[in-house]
Amino acid sequence: MKKISIIVFLIVSVICSEANAQKTGKGFYIGTFQYSTTFNIGRAHDYVSNVSFWGASFGIKKFISQSVTVGFNISHNVLSNKYDDGTTEVQNGLITGPQARYLNYTPMLFSIGYVFNKGYMVRVFPYIQANVGAYYIWERLQLGANFKSNNNLHFGAGPEAGIIFYIGKRFGINVNANYNYALGAGNPIVGRGDDNSFTFFNANVGISYINK
Amino acid sequence: MKNQMSRTLRFIRIFSLIILMTSPVVISSCYVDYGLATNNIPIVASFFNPGYNFNDVTKYYFLDTVVQINGANVTRVYDNTIKNTTINNLNALGWTRITDSSMARDPGVVIVGNVVTTTSYTVTENNGCWGGVWSYSSCYSYDTEYEYSTGTIGIVIVDVKVLNGESLPIQWIGLSNGVMSSGGNVSQKIIDSINKAFTQSTYL
Numbered sequence: 001m002k003k004i005s006i007i008v009f010l011i012v013s014v015i016c017s018e019a020n021a022q023k024t025g026k027g028f029y030i031g032t033f034q035y036s037t038t039f040n041i042g043r044a045h046d047y048v049s050n051v052s053f054w055g056a057s058f059g060i061k062k063f064i065s066q067s068v069t070v071g072f073n074i075s076h077n078v079l080s081n082k083y084d085d086g087t088t089e090v091q092n093g094l095i096t097g098p099q100a101r102y103l104n105y106t107p108m109l110f111s112i113g114y115v116f117n118k119g120y121m122v123r124v125f126p127y128i129q130a131n132v133g134a135y136y137i138w139e140r141l142q143l144g145a146n147f148k149s150n151n152n153l154h155f156g157a158g159p160e161a162g163i164i165f166y167i168g169k170r171f172g173i174n175v176n177a178n179y180n181y182a183l184g185a186g187n188p189i190v191g192r193g194d195d196n197s198f199t200f201f202n203a204n205v206g207i208s209y210i211n212k
Numbered sequence: 213m214k215n216q217m218s219r220t221l222r223f224i225r226i227f228s229l230i231i232l233m234t235s236p237v238v239i240s241s242c243y244v245d246y247g248l249a250t251n252n253i254p255i256v257a258s259f260f261n262p263g264y265n266f267n268d269v270t271k272y273y274f275l276d277t278v279v280q281i282n283g284a285n286v287t288r289v290y291d292n293t294i295k296n297t298t299i300n301n302l303n304a305l306g307w308t309r310i311t312d313s314s315m316a317r318d319p320g321v322v323i324v325g326n327v328v329t330t331t332s333y334t335v336t337e338n339n340g341c342w343g344g345v346w347s348y349s350s351c352y353s354y355d356t357e358y359e360y361s362t363g364t365i366g367i368v369i370v371d372v373k374v375l376n377g378e379s380l381p382i383q384w385i386g387l388s389n390g391v392m393s394s395g396g397n398v399s400q401k402i403i404d405s406i407n408k409a410f411t412q413s414t415y416l
Contacts, residue, residue, distance in 0.1 A: 097254060
């Protein structure tokens, strides 16, 4: 506990240090590498309910004015569930028994955002962002010794909100969350409807590099 | 000296950028593999024609031969187990067995038969991740070949009064699929899986 308190104190000290203020504005760019977790929602949650702690994302964005940014993000999230005696609904049928479900998301998104940088030296950069682009989604259903796979490229979009805590030497800690909605594409691997859309939420933490 | 430092910094930046951009790809090569353990079977599947009203069925004509399809050459030792278990389940539905095939076209009568088949699989794993935290990490290449055969038992229901042109559509099929070499009490596995096919088909 004492150790954790010291670490927290050091981080807060670094973040709050006057020396660690950074100016941003037109011409600056921010590159970010993040550890990413995923929480499925709705239909996707019905397929894989486990939270994924396996994922990463890389993003870069450039200031086109004092506070407005445009950029590109690519991520990868790996999810799976194993059921010793699961039930899977398929078109006009039901499959029961030991089975495993796999789901990989690879969003490739363009972004436009607004950074609350106030136009002068700051230590904390809150931002909001809209992402839009393609989601490559890979599904695999293992039924005993049998496999069924599905790969589709979905169009999708979602909002993002985050904060960059500047820690000095042009680096910052980035904490953010984003919601994703990938529209239906192709046929669903499970379920009795035609809907093959996916909804999920990411919580991310990583390192940002700020430069001009 | 200044130029050299600038070049070094530029190299570090480009190198970092490449590392950052390729990281998602490297990570994507890792995924949880639950394996193909033989205890992952059997599975039971049931499919039905949603346009067919099973409530109208009161009688069935049973085909007394277990048909081996797709060139299967399966032992006949379990044929009686398959047939008797199927008949027990049909009777439990309240359906009455008829033995006169000429009555198969009567209202409320369906034809029920059993099929068996085998499929041989060869799976070659040449990459993957094994062990470590959360069953990830240690991604490496290796060559491992799995060879196994699965057996499938099918229970098929057709209605000769419902033709689709020249073909006779299946109104319901129950399938049990498992690895044949997995051992254990095979007869009991057959009984359990056929029972399960009927139990999960609550519309029958």
